[in-house]
Structure formats: structure tokens, C-alpha cells
Amino acid sequence: MIFSNISLAIVLVSGIIMANICLASSLSNRTLQYLTPTNAARAEVSLPPLVWNKTLAAFARSYAKKRAVDCKLQHSESPIYGENIAMSPGSITPVKAVDFWVSEKLNYDYGSNTCKDSCGHYTQIIWKATKSVGCAREKCQNEGTFITCNYYPPGNVVGEKPY
Numbered sequence: 001m002i003f004s005n006i007s008l009a010i011v012l013v014s015g016i017i018m019a020n021i022c023l024a025s026s027l028s029n030r031t032l033q034y035l036t037p038t039n040a041a042r043a044e045v046s047l048p049p050l051v052w053n054k055t056l057a058a059f060a061r062s063y064a065k066k067r068a069v070d071c072k073l074q075h076s077e078s079p080i081y082g083e084n085i086a087m088s089p090g091s092i093t094p095v096k097a098v099d100f101w102v103s104e105k106l107n108y109d110y111g112s113n114t115c116k117d118s119c120g121h122y123t124q125i126i127w128k129a130t131k132s133v134g135c136a137r138e139k140c141q142n143e144g145t146f147i148t149c150n151y152y153p154p155g156n157v158v159g160e161k162p163y
Helices: 002-024 029-044 055-065 096-106 120-125
Strands: 082-088 132-139 143-150
Touching: 029 096, 029 120, 029 132, 055 132, 055 143, 082 096, 082 120, 096 120, 096 132, 096 143
Parallel strands: none
Antiparallel strands: 082 143, 132 143
């Protein structure tokens, strides 16, 4: 009986690994550039990974195209999605944008649930209730780069801890 339980566990773990390999192979390299550092930050605080959401990515793409005209660091003001944005006067990669947001971890104090300076980008990434993300990157007319990621459900609920 013990052998069969171990065998079953091996089969289940193998299935999970294969499903993750198939999922990763179906995602583009650009998508993984957003997901990998995002999910690494979530793993650091024992949260499950976010999944890529095509609806969120389409919303992000539409908004990034709008911002490509002026490259203003301005939020979309979506009432249903959380959002992180980044702008660079030159080129910025998805990894660098997410790393920038995650670097705000240094400003966040879990015990008091407060920020010393800005930490809202970080807390959105690690928000426990958030399950999915979609992002986009556009080159601006002024040669800058605008990146936006949208999250669902949104985080940063006042008075609540992110995890």
C-alpha cells in the first residue's frame, strides 16, 4: 500500500511538472519576461504564481498604445484592474520594469503594513488575492518606452496586508 501511495504521488508530481512545461512552452519569451520576475517575488513570500491573462494583456496593450503618443507616466484609472506602469526615456525591458517595481520591497514594512516612500507597485505584485496579470510594452513617439501591467483581482486595498 505504501508503494502505491508513493507511485501515485510521483505520477501526480510528474503531471504537474509536465503541465507547467507545456504552459511555459505556450507562452512567448516576452510574456515570460514579465511572469518570471513577478512570480519569483511572489515565491519569496510563499504566494502562488500569477497566470498570464489575455484579457488583461489586451487591456494593457490598448492603454500602452494610447500612452505611446506622449509617454506620460499616467495610470489608466481602470476601476476593475490593479496596475503598475513604468516609463523610460530610452528602452526598458519587461524584466527591468518588474525588477524596478519589486525593488520597492525595501520600502515595505510588513509588521506595520506601511511604506517608507513608495511600495505600492511591489504590494500589487505580491497581493495575495491577485491571480492573473497581463502586460504590454510600447515604444513612444519621443523614443521612450511605456510599460504597463494589469492585475486581477486588484490589490492595494487600504488597511489590508498584501499577504
